[in-house]
Amino acid sequence: MQEPRLQTDDLWWMSRKERYIRACERGELFVKIVRENNIPFEERYPLELLLGEDLFILLHDVMFAPTLMNLADEEQQGWWLQKALNYDILGTYAQTELTHGSNVRGIKTTAEYEENLFEEGGWHIHTPSLEAVKWWPGGLGKSCNCCILMARVIIKGKDYGPHPFFFQVRDWETHASLPGIELRDIGAKLGYNGMDNGAMRISHVNIPRRNMLMKFVIVEKDGAYRKVGDDKMLFGTMTYTRLKISSGAGFNLAKAVTSTIRYSAVRRQFQMQRVVLGADIDNHLDDDEKDALASQDQLKLLVKPSKRTEAQVLDYSSQQFIIFPQLALAFAMHFAGQEAGKAYDAALLEFRASKFDALTEMHVLTSTLKAVSTVLMADGMEQCRKCMGGHGFLNAAGVGPQYLSALPQATYEGDFVVLSIQVGQQLLNAVSSKMMKGKKSNPKTPSLQYIYEYDPAKPSLPPKAAELDSLLQNHDFLMAALKSRANYIHFTSAQTFQEEVAAQGKMGAETLDTVKIELMRMTYAHAYVLYSDFFKKRLTELETQSPRVASVLKLVFELFCLTVMDQSYDRGGGFGDFVAAGVLPHNGQGQLLRRIKQLLKDIRPHAVPLVDGWNIPDFLLNSVLGRYDGRVYESLYESTRNEPLNETDISEGYYKHLQYLLHPERRRDEAAAARAAPAPSATPPGRL
Amino acid sequence: MQEPRLQTDDLWWMSRKERYIRACERGELFVKIVRENNIPFEERYPLELLLGEDLFILLHDVMFAPTLMNLADEEQQGWWLQKALNYDILGTYAQTELTHGSNVRGIKTTAEYEENLFEEGGWHIHTPSLEAVKWWPGGLGKSCNCCILMARVIIKGKDYGPHPFFFQVRDWETHASLPGIELRDIGAKLGYNGMDNGAMRISHVNIPRRNMLMKFVIVEKDGAYRKVGDDKMLFGTMTYTRLKISSGAGFNLAKAVTSTIRYSAVRRQFQMQRVVLGADIDNHLDDDEKDALASQDQLKLLVKPSKRTEAQVLDYSSQQFIIFPQLALAFAMHFAGQEAGKAYDAALLEFRASKFDALTEMHVLTSTLKAVSTVLMADGMEQCRKCMGGHGFLNAAGVGPQYLSALPQATYEGDFVVLSIQVGQQLLNAVSSKMMKGKKSNPKTPSLQYIYEYDPAKPSLPPKAAELDSLLQNHDFLMAALKSRANYIHFTSAQTFQEEVAAQGKMGAETLDTVKIELMRMTYAHAYVLYSDFFKKRLTELETQSPRVASVLKLVFELFCLTVMDQSYDRGGGFGDFVAAGVLPHNGQGQLLRRIKQLLKDIRPHAVPLVDGWNIPDFLLNSVLGRYDGRVYESLYESTRNEPLNETDISEGYYKHLQYLLHPERRRDEAAAARAAPAPSATPPGRL
Incomplete structure (x- = not known):
C-alpha cells in the first residue's frame, strides 16, 4: 500500500455523497496513473479492478470507448476516439429506458432526421414520454459529459429502429448539464453506490447528422439511408460486455471465498503457533501434512485438530459442505471466463475482417456464461456471507457489501431469464437439426458438439452400485455424466416443445413461453458442461506445468462435478436429473454423498493455502474477518470507530x-x- | 395515513444517523400510543410490525420483558416488571459475545459473588477479555438503559455457568453510560440499520446480590446456591424468541410477494380499465373469471391477456414459475407460524405450572420452523427482488432493503446449521427409539408421529405413469409423499450414523459431525411435513368457513407440495429424493412439471386478488413498484428527489x-x- 489514497477501510460507513466523492477521487487517481505510465487501453481493465470501488470509468472503458472503436467510422474516430482513450471526455452508454431494458428494439427515444438542421443536416433528439427516459446508465447522473445514445432513427416518417449516436450531455468547460437535458442520479441502491447510475430526459435537442455512428450505416444529407457491409456488429457491444461481466464473476466469488475460509480457520491459525512450532512438529503432523508443509511454507495452517480446544468451524463438515463447493465454483468460473476470453479475442479479429462464422458460437458462449455465472456468483457470495455467522452481517465483514455491489451483474445486459431463452433456442435448434435433418455436427458451434453426438434412442443404463464408487473418481465418467444429463434435458425439452407446437397447430411467441422453464434448465445444464470442459482443459495443462498444484486442483474439480450431480448449485435438477438421465442409480445418493464427504476432508488441509494462493490483497478483500494476518476480533472491535453514531455517548x-x-x-x-x-x-x- | 409521523417513503435514502433518529421518533410515538390507549402487553407486537422500522422496542418487548416475567421472582418483578411494561426503563437481552453466539454455555463474562459487597452481598461483573465483550444486543448501543445480562456465576471459585442478571447500563436521568461500562454501536450493517445493535465492555462493576433473577435459582447471602423447582425455563426466552421470529417469516415474504406480483401485473392493470369496463364484459371474460369477478370486486385484474400489446411479465411462465411458489410458501409459513403459536400458548400455561411434558415438542417445533422459515423467507424475498428486474435493485423498490433487514433473522438466536443439529438429533432419537426399542409412538412429540408409523422394511413402490397424473392432484398422496420422503431421509441418515458409530467404536461429537449434512437435509424434509400438515389443516377449516377462498387456496396448497417434489425450495433434495424414496417414478419429472405448469395457469387470475387480500398498506410495502394504485413509473421518477446527490446539478x-x-x-x-x-x-x- 504505497498509495495512501487507495485506502478502503472506511468505505462501508460512508454516506452516499461521501462514497460518490471517493469514487471521483479514485477516478482522478486512475487517470493520473494511466497518463503518467502510458498504460495502453487493453491493459487498463485489471487496474480498474484494483481500485476497490465501482465507478464511471468502468462504463467509459467497457462500453463507451469500445463502441466508438467498433461502430464509428474512421473520420468519427478521429474526432472522438483519441479524446476518449485519453479521458479528455468522459462517456457512458445510454440505451436502457425506464420501461425498456433488455429489449433494445422497444426503446422509445427518437432521433428524427431534419435536412435543414446545421449545414449538413441534423437529428432532432427527444424523449417523447416518461417511459422513454434513459434510466440506469452508469456515470450518466453526475460524472459523464457525453455518451453513446441509442435512439430510434426516423427519416421522413419511416422508423429504422434504434441506432447509436455520439451525444454530449454536459458543458466541456463548466460541466453544467446542457440546455434541454435533465440529468439525475437514480438514487440509492442495495450496493454499487460509488456508481452514479443516471436518468436523462431530453427535450428537443438538435445534433449534427454526423453524430450518428456511421461505420455500418450511413445517412446522407438528403436522408438516404444505407447499410455498409455487414451490420452484425451493431449490437456487438453487448456481447463484449457480457464477456467482461462473466470474466469477473470468478474473481468476485474468490474474494468472498477467501474471506470466509480464512475467518473459518482463523482461531486455529492462532493456536498453531503455540501448539506446533518447535521440535515436536513430528509428533503433531502426519505424512501428508508434512508434505504440504514443505511445499507451502504455511506453518500456521497445517496442524491437526487439537482436542484440547473448541473445534474450529472450518473443521465442521456442515461448513465445508457449503464453502468448498463455492471454492470449486470460483475456479470453474474463472477458468471458463479466461477460456471464453481467448475464444472471443480470436473471433473479434475475424469480425473486424467482416467474417462472422463464429457469431453464434460467441453469442451462445457469452450468453450462457453471463447468465449462469452471475447468478451462481451472487448466490455463492451470499452463501459465503451466511457462513460467517452473525458477524457476516456487518459491513465490516466486507463480503456483504461486495455481494450487493455484484448483484446487479445478474440483471443488467440481459438477466438470466432473457438470456436463457436465447441460449435455449440455440440448444433447441441444435437438437432439431440433428433429429430432423440428421446433422452430425455444426462446425460453427463447436461447444454444442456434444448434442450432436448424443443418441436419445439409446438411453444410457445406470452403473451398478459396485462400480459407482470408482466411477465417481473417474474424470471421463464425470464429464460424460454432465453431458448425458444435459442432453437428457435438451432432448426431453425439445420433445415437449414439439408436442406444444403440434397441439397449438402453429409456433409463436406463446409456444415458446410454454417451455421457458425447460429453457432455463437447459441453460444451466449446458453451463455445467462448459465449466467442466474448461476446468478439465486447465487441469490437464497444469498436470505437466505444475503437478503439485494439479494434484490438489484435481480434488477441487471432482468436488465441482459431484456437487452438480448431488444437488446442483442452482435449484433445478441435481441428483434427480442424473437418475432420470440414466447416469446414476436411483439409490446412489448415499454413495455420492460419501464420496463428497471424503473430498471435503481431502480438500480441508489445502483450503487456506488455495485461497492464499489467489493472493488477493487485504485492501481489496476489505474485510476485518478475512484479513491475511488473522487479527479478526481486534479489527472488528476497532472498526466501530468508523461508525458515526459512536461520535458521542x-x-x-x-x-x-x-x-x-x-x-x-x-x-x-x-x-x-x-x-x-x-x-x-x-x-x-x-x-x- | 392519519398519523403523519408514520411516513416511510424517505427511509431508503437516509444516512445511518438519520435512520437511528427516525427509529427513536417511532419509539416515542409507539410508547405514546400504548400509554394513551392502555394497550395491553400481549397486543403490542402487531402494532410494532406497523411501525415500518426495526428498533430497540422489539428487543424490549420480545426478550427483555418476557425474561423478567419468566425468570424474576415475585419481589423482583415488583421492582422492575411494571416499569418495563410501562417503558419507564428500556431494556434488552445481552447474551451474545464477540466470540460466542449460539453456544450460551461458552460465554465468558463473569459474575463473581462477594458476600461483603453492599449490605446483602453482591456480584462483581467483569469482561475478562476482548472475546467476552457483549456484541449484537439490539438497542444496547445507544437506546437502552438496562438489560438482562447473561454472565457466568462464580461463587467461592466454583463456576455455576451462565445466569441472567438485571443490569443497569446508563444513568436513569442523564442517559450517560455508567462508570465502568463502555457502550458502542457495532456499526453499519447490510440492513436493520434503524436498530442500534451494541457492544458492551464491563470493567469491574458491582451490583447487588438480588440483581440475579431468582425464580429458579437462589443464591443466599452466604453464597449458598440452590435450584428452586424446575429450572427448565432458564433458557426459555430463546424458544419464545424463535417462535416470534418464525411467526413473522410469512409476513415478511408476503410483503415481497405483494410488491413483485403487483409490479409484474401493473401495466395490465392499467389496460384493463380500458378494455373491460362497460357493456362488453361478457365478451371478454370466461365463466371462471366472471365468478372470480363477482366474488372479488377486482375489476381491473380480471381480463384475458390481450394480443394487441406487449405481454406483461406476470403472464410469462418463467416469471410465474419463480413467483407463485413464493406466494404458496408465504401462506405455508404464515399458517405454520400461527398454528405453532397456538400450540406454544397452550404449552406455556403448563410450563408456568411446572409441567414440562411438551418441552421437547416445543423445542423441535420452534427450532425447525425458525431454522427453515427464516432461510426460505430470505431466499424467497431475494427471488422476488430479482423478479422485479433492474428496478428491483433500487432501494425505492422496497423489497431489497426489506430483504436485507430480514436477513439476520436467519442467523441470530441459532442459525440453520446449529438448529438443524438440534432438530436432527431429535429426529434420530425418534428413529432409534422406534427401531431399537420398537416404540410405536411418543406422546410427548406428536409432530414426530409420522416417523413411528413408517416401516423402512416395506419401501413404497412408485406409482405407474398412468396413475401419476391423478395422484398429483390427490392431497392425501401429496402429504403422504412428503412424509415418505422425510422418512426415507431420516432412516437412511440414521443408518449412516450407526455405521459411523460402529466404524469409530464409540459415539462422540466427531461422530455427529460426520452426519451434519444429513441432519440438515432431515430438518428441511421435516419442515415440509410440518408446513403441509398445517396448511392442509387450515384448508380444511376454510372449506366450511369460506368455500370460495378454499377453492383458490387449494391450488396454492398443491403448488406448494409439487414445488417441494419438483426441485424443493432449498437446495437439497427435490425430485431425486422422491425417486429414491420410491414415491415418484424416475421418469416422472415431465408429468410433474406439466401439472405445475397447469397450476401456474390456474393461479394466474387469482394472483393479484390473493395478494391484495393480504391488505398490506402501501406505507409498509414502502415500494414505488408495489403500490396499490399501480402508478409505478411516475413514483419511480419522483423518488429520485430523495437522493442527496440530486441537490445540485x-x-x-x-x-x-x-x-x-x-x-x-x-x-x-x-x-x-x-x-x-x-x-x-x-x-x-x-x-x-
Whole structure:
C-alpha cells in the first residue's frame, strides 16, 4: 500500500455523497496513473479492478470507448476516439429506458432526421414520454459529459429502429448539464453506490447528422439511408460486455471465498503457533501434512485438530459442505471466463475482417456464461456471507457489501431469464437439426458438439452400485455424466416443445413461453458442461506445468462435478436429473454423498493455502474477518470507530425523542416553560 | 395515513444517523400510543410490525420483558416488571459475545459473588477479555438503559455457568453510560440499520446480590446456591424468541410477494380499465373469471391477456414459475407460524405450572420452523427482488432493503446449521427409539408421529405413469409423499450414523459431525411435513368457513407440495429424493412439471386478488413498484428527489476531482496561483 489514497477501510460507513466523492477521487487517481505510465487501453481493465470501488470509468472503458472503436467510422474516430482513450471526455452508454431494458428494439427515444438542421443536416433528439427516459446508465447522473445514445432513427416518417449516436450531455468547460437535458442520479441502491447510475430526459435537442455512428450505416444529407457491409456488429457491444461481466464473476466469488475460509480457520491459525512450532512438529503432523508443509511454507495452517480446544468451524463438515463447493465454483468460473476470453479475442479479429462464422458460437458462449455465472456468483457470495455467522452481517465483514455491489451483474445486459431463452433456442435448434435433418455436427458451434453426438434412442443404463464408487473418481465418467444429463434435458425439452407446437397447430411467441422453464434448465445444464470442459482443459495443462498444484486442483474439480450431480448449485435438477438421465442409480445418493464427504476432508488441509494462493490483497478483500494476518476480533472491535453514531455517548436521538419516552413529564415541563419564556436553546451535545 | 409521523417513503435514502433518529421518533410515538390507549402487553407486537422500522422496542418487548416475567421472582418483578411494561426503563437481552453466539454455555463474562459487597452481598461483573465483550444486543448501543445480562456465576471459585442478571447500563436521568461500562454501536450493517445493535465492555462493576433473577435459582447471602423447582425455563426466552421470529417469516415474504406480483401485473392493470369496463364484459371474460369477478370486486385484474400489446411479465411462465411458489410458501409459513403459536400458548400455561411434558415438542417445533422459515423467507424475498428486474435493485423498490433487514433473522438466536443439529438429533432419537426399542409412538412429540408409523422394511413402490397424473392432484398422496420422503431421509441418515458409530467404536461429537449434512437435509424434509400438515389443516377449516377462498387456496396448497417434489425450495433434495424414496417414478419429472405448469395457469387470475387480500398498506410495502394504485413509473421518477446527490446539478465530486481528470492543466494552474497568491477560497457550490 504505497498509495495512501487507495485506502478502503472506511468505505462501508460512508454516506452516499461521501462514497460518490471517493469514487471521483479514485477516478482522478486512475487517470493520473494511466497518463503518467502510458498504460495502453487493453491493459487498463485489471487496474480498474484494483481500485476497490465501482465507478464511471468502468462504463467509459467497457462500453463507451469500445463502441466508438467498433461502430464509428474512421473520420468519427478521429474526432472522438483519441479524446476518449485519453479521458479528455468522459462517456457512458445510454440505451436502457425506464420501461425498456433488455429489449433494445422497444426503446422509445427518437432521433428524427431534419435536412435543414446545421449545414449538413441534423437529428432532432427527444424523449417523447416518461417511459422513454434513459434510466440506469452508469456515470450518466453526475460524472459523464457525453455518451453513446441509442435512439430510434426516423427519416421522413419511416422508423429504422434504434441506432447509436455520439451525444454530449454536459458543458466541456463548466460541466453544467446542457440546455434541454435533465440529468439525475437514480438514487440509492442495495450496493454499487460509488456508481452514479443516471436518468436523462431530453427535450428537443438538435445534433449534427454526423453524430450518428456511421461505420455500418450511413445517412446522407438528403436522408438516404444505407447499410455498409455487414451490420452484425451493431449490437456487438453487448456481447463484449457480457464477456467482461462473466470474466469477473470468478474473481468476485474468490474474494468472498477467501474471506470466509480464512475467518473459518482463523482461531486455529492462532493456536498453531503455540501448539506446533518447535521440535515436536513430528509428533503433531502426519505424512501428508508434512508434505504440504514443505511445499507451502504455511506453518500456521497445517496442524491437526487439537482436542484440547473448541473445534474450529472450518473443521465442521456442515461448513465445508457449503464453502468448498463455492471454492470449486470460483475456479470453474474463472477458468471458463479466461477460456471464453481467448475464444472471443480470436473471433473479434475475424469480425473486424467482416467474417462472422463464429457469431453464434460467441453469442451462445457469452450468453450462457453471463447468465449462469452471475447468478451462481451472487448466490455463492451470499452463501459465503451466511457462513460467517452473525458477524457476516456487518459491513465490516466486507463480503456483504461486495455481494450487493455484484448483484446487479445478474440483471443488467440481459438477466438470466432473457438470456436463457436465447441460449435455449440455440440448444433447441441444435437438437432439431440433428433429429430432423440428421446433422452430425455444426462446425460453427463447436461447444454444442456434444448434442450432436448424443443418441436419445439409446438411453444410457445406470452403473451398478459396485462400480459407482470408482466411477465417481473417474474424470471421463464425470464429464460424460454432465453431458448425458444435459442432453437428457435438451432432448426431453425439445420433445415437449414439439408436442406444444403440434397441439397449438402453429409456433409463436406463446409456444415458446410454454417451455421457458425447460429453457432455463437447459441453460444451466449446458453451463455445467462448459465449466467442466474448461476446468478439465486447465487441469490437464497444469498436470505437466505444475503437478503439485494439479494434484490438489484435481480434488477441487471432482468436488465441482459431484456437487452438480448431488444437488446442483442452482435449484433445478441435481441428483434427480442424473437418475432420470440414466447416469446414476436411483439409490446412489448415499454413495455420492460419501464420496463428497471424503473430498471435503481431502480438500480441508489445502483450503487456506488455495485461497492464499489467489493472493488477493487485504485492501481489496476489505474485510476485518478475512484479513491475511488473522487479527479478526481486534479489527472488528476497532472498526466501530468508523461508525458515526459512536461520535458521542449520548445520541441526538435521546435528546430529540428517547428522553420524552422515558420521562414524558419533560415534554410537559418544556411546554410549560415555553409558554412562560422564549424558545429553549439548541439540543445539548452529548459527551465524547 | 392519519398519523403523519408514520411516513416511510424517505427511509431508503437516509444516512445511518438519520435512520437511528427516525427509529427513536417511532419509539416515542409507539410508547405514546400504548400509554394513551392502555394497550395491553400481549397486543403490542402487531402494532410494532406497523411501525415500518426495526428498533430497540422489539428487543424490549420480545426478550427483555418476557425474561423478567419468566425468570424474576415475585419481589423482583415488583421492582422492575411494571416499569418495563410501562417503558419507564428500556431494556434488552445481552447474551451474545464477540466470540460466542449460539453456544450460551461458552460465554465468558463473569459474575463473581462477594458476600461483603453492599449490605446483602453482591456480584462483581467483569469482561475478562476482548472475546467476552457483549456484541449484537439490539438497542444496547445507544437506546437502552438496562438489560438482562447473561454472565457466568462464580461463587467461592466454583463456576455455576451462565445466569441472567438485571443490569443497569446508563444513568436513569442523564442517559450517560455508567462508570465502568463502555457502550458502542457495532456499526453499519447490510440492513436493520434503524436498530442500534451494541457492544458492551464491563470493567469491574458491582451490583447487588438480588440483581440475579431468582425464580429458579437462589443464591443466599452466604453464597449458598440452590435450584428452586424446575429450572427448565432458564433458557426459555430463546424458544419464545424463535417462535416470534418464525411467526413473522410469512409476513415478511408476503410483503415481497405483494410488491413483485403487483409490479409484474401493473401495466395490465392499467389496460384493463380500458378494455373491460362497460357493456362488453361478457365478451371478454370466461365463466371462471366472471365468478372470480363477482366474488372479488377486482375489476381491473380480471381480463384475458390481450394480443394487441406487449405481454406483461406476470403472464410469462418463467416469471410465474419463480413467483407463485413464493406466494404458496408465504401462506405455508404464515399458517405454520400461527398454528405453532397456538400450540406454544397452550404449552406455556403448563410450563408456568411446572409441567414440562411438551418441552421437547416445543423445542423441535420452534427450532425447525425458525431454522427453515427464516432461510426460505430470505431466499424467497431475494427471488422476488430479482423478479422485479433492474428496478428491483433500487432501494425505492422496497423489497431489497426489506430483504436485507430480514436477513439476520436467519442467523441470530441459532442459525440453520446449529438448529438443524438440534432438530436432527431429535429426529434420530425418534428413529432409534422406534427401531431399537420398537416404540410405536411418543406422546410427548406428536409432530414426530409420522416417523413411528413408517416401516423402512416395506419401501413404497412408485406409482405407474398412468396413475401419476391423478395422484398429483390427490392431497392425501401429496402429504403422504412428503412424509415418505422425510422418512426415507431420516432412516437412511440414521443408518449412516450407526455405521459411523460402529466404524469409530464409540459415539462422540466427531461422530455427529460426520452426519451434519444429513441432519440438515432431515430438518428441511421435516419442515415440509410440518408446513403441509398445517396448511392442509387450515384448508380444511376454510372449506366450511369460506368455500370460495378454499377453492383458490387449494391450488396454492398443491403448488406448494409439487414445488417441494419438483426441485424443493432449498437446495437439497427435490425430485431425486422422491425417486429414491420410491414415491415418484424416475421418469416422472415431465408429468410433474406439466401439472405445475397447469397450476401456474390456474393461479394466474387469482394472483393479484390473493395478494391484495393480504391488505398490506402501501406505507409498509414502502415500494414505488408495489403500490396499490399501480402508478409505478411516475413514483419511480419522483423518488429520485430523495437522493442527496440530486441537490445540485454539478456535484462536489466534480469540483474536487473530476475537473482535474478532465482538465489536468487546472491543477497546475491552481498550484501556480497558490504559489503567487494566498490559498484559494473554498470549493464553489454547484448550481441548483
